[in-house]
Amino acid sequence: MRTIFIKPPQHNAFWITKGISGNCMVCQRKPILLFGRQAGRVYRSLLQFDLSPLPQGLIILSARLACYIGYDECPGRIKTIDVYQIMSRYSLKRKLRRTPILTNSQPIDSKQTASGPAQVVCFDTTSLVQNWYSGAAVNLGILIKAHDETLNELTGLVSSRHPDSQQWPYLEIGYQEADASPGKCASSTLELQNNVVSADEWQQTPVVNILRFNYSYIVVNTGAHGAIAVLQQSADGRSWQDESGICRIAAGQSAALIPGFIVKYARLCYKSQFAGEATALTIYLQGRTSGR
Incomplete structure (x- = not known):
């Protein structure tokens, strides 16, 4: 199995919403991608990766999203982070949105963390990347949110605007190359x-x-x-x-x-x-x- 890293993301941003279903304000070019809740506002983050570096004819075996914690308002408290497939189009050029971004009803993966900044958190995205690559799903990105958005606490992931490129989000994809002969595989x-x-x-x-x-x-x-x-x-x-x-x-x-x-x-x-x-x-x- 071979591995390719896709880094940095094509887009990363976060939304600030007044209430879970209120109007959204888009924030780009920030070193930290916030999610959680603070002062009655809900924060959610977005990542989108360009899969065009992947040549055609690969067999995707595994994929994971890796992100570094860049901000933790309540270090030591166990928190659950959910990642969702984004299902609706959006525009990062618009500063305000009246409709929320649509996602799948169930998260792709969830992870718990209690550590502060500099910890890496990895999410399994195998089935999603396989569907993106095959064309079975449209690659509109991944939404990151707190599992419990009623808790008044913020957490942040390092974005591609952070000065340390080693901590930028990335996709790690494991694959094999398919042979040109029908029914055969190169490995x-x-x-x-x-x-x-x-x-x-x-x-x-x-x-x-x-x-x-x-x-x-x-x-x-x-x-x-x-x-x-x-x-x-x-x-x-x-x-x-x-x-x-x-x-x-x-x-x-x-x-x-x-x-x-x-x-x-x-x-x-x-x-x-x-x-x-x-x-x-x-x-x-x-x-x-x-x-x-």
Whole structure:
């Protein structure tokens, strides 16, 4: 599997709305993209990426959106961030809007964070990028909002106007090149490695389109404490089910998680075995196509 990074976003901005369904004021060219609520106003942010650098004929296996926290009004408080597919057209040239931007009814992904600035937050956007690339969905961008917009607190993500380009938002897309011969693929193997650190809450590896592969996850615990992991699969990238029981990996040990059946998407969920005992993990995803 190969990887391409799309950075910076083509557009980034945020909206200020008086009430959840009131008129919107567009704010561009700001170093921070705000979302949340303050003084009766709701803030939501937008990102749009240009996928034209991707050549035709690729097989998109995974995609994630990575953003850095640039402002946190309430550091230490756990907050949930939702990302949505934007469904309606909009104009960033207009400073005011009378109608809200339409999104899907369900978020693409949600993440919890309690840390302050400089933390990176990653969202799984695999199915959305696949639909953008294939033309099944129109690429109008991604809306970022607080899960609970009744709480009076603001959080901000670093935008492409920030002086530190290393913290600009980006899309990380994993893909394979399709061969010109019908029914063949340029690569018959899949190899992916994630170096992570466990936490008290569940975390997930990037979602991968696994339909073509016989595969397994191998978890190596390189830290000093125990961890647990569960293999999950999904037919649509939204509804997930456990494909394995909870696997415990002691410090210095490794374990393999192998599916009994294969559907389109897979991911590995992991966390610390005991609260407060984070540990370093190396997670390998390895597979090969059937009949090769």
